[in-house]
Amino acid sequence: MINTKQIRSYLLGTLTEGQKDLEERLMTDDDFLELLQAEEEELIQDYADGELSPEEVTAFETHFLISDERRQKVEFARGFRKQINLEVSPKDLVNPEPDEPKLEPAARESVGLFGWLLNPIAVGAIVILLFASLYFVFIVGWDQETPLEQQYAKLNRSDFTDLSGYEKYTKVELISGVSRANENVREIDVRQMGESLLFRLGLPGQVKNGELFNVRVVQNDKTLFSLNKIASISNPVGSEVRLLLPSAVFDRGLYEIRVKGSDNREFVYALFTK
């Protein structure tokens, strides 16, 4: 019996025994051919998603990725992952709501149209919601995308894995964790900025390729510009977020770029413009 692990090893050129059996079955068994083709696609998607082990990545790049067709499939897989992540609804980006407590049938019957008024938790939640709504309307303002944010949201759907087409943009490379007092705060001259700035924000720790982040440009605790669902990109030393931001957002002074992941981890990058 040949399992999918053996098929994967065969495709990566790392199968140590059973090659003849596998190939004879591949030649004569239609279902097995289809299973092998399915495993090829899984392998390609896992590579594009950064889910292969370092040994598998080496075998994939040196042994498997030897045809234009396969390279094209990797590009497809990268685009497909981006598409899947975009299809994820906003509720999937935050922690899921806890399950609704299950009521016994008898209890359900006793709860009428205004039965929730008897539930102190429901009443409390409604009061909190009311205050929160008033706070957002009068203090913060509705968090709606401006036309500029919409324009840049579209621009940032591009694939930034290859930056060779972006030479014309001013590049700003930042690492997180620097503060106002830190000498490493990156300074840029507003007079040298083009219309858009290409940011490369290094992500610390283990971040998967294609993980989604919400990005905000903040000055004096006020959000000036925000973009959602920006996908991380793996680089040789880890991963990063690459994105285009309009230079119009930056005047002079200290800015923070806050990058928040779906698990609420937030990375802060400091930028001083003069």
Next chain:
Amino acid sequence: MRSQIPRGTVTNPNNFQKLLVWLSDSVEESGEAYEALRQRLIRIFYARGCQTAEELADETIDRVTAKIESLIDTYEGDPRLYFYGVAKNVFREHLRKPVHNELPVNLSPNSNHSTEKAEYQDLCLTKCLKKLPEMESEFILDYYKGEKSQKIENRQKLMEKLDLTPQALRVKAFRVRAKLQKCVFACLEMKTA
């Protein structure tokens, strides 16, 4: 990719017809059987690390086609295993040949994938996903949604929902993905045409 007819049939066009008949009794299915055979051979050569897998598969088919008349009379067993035997010989000969492969202009797998092409692929993907029947597009997105443990959990739920074995689920996903991929590649070709 080469044309459907093997090179060896240029001198004797009847040989190709005989080869098709040898591969499958049904005239309707013989073309499909031929293409599947070629795909099998290509995969074997690729798995053995041959960059010229398609050429080697065609060479294998040409050699068998050249001998088809005598094979029909004498060979007993699954014809596809005969092709496999010839493929092993072709592979051994390939190993003995000196390699003069030119390096590609760009070594990075991403380098020739322009931003414009990526943007266009995104558009094609959106369009092609919409073209799929709703059940299939929902299925394929559910199948690939999430990472590692979440993905495994999603697939477990799908198996239960659709009452499928892990292998059957994988093949179902492959079929939908292949359909999507075909649509996207055709869409990309239209852009370059």
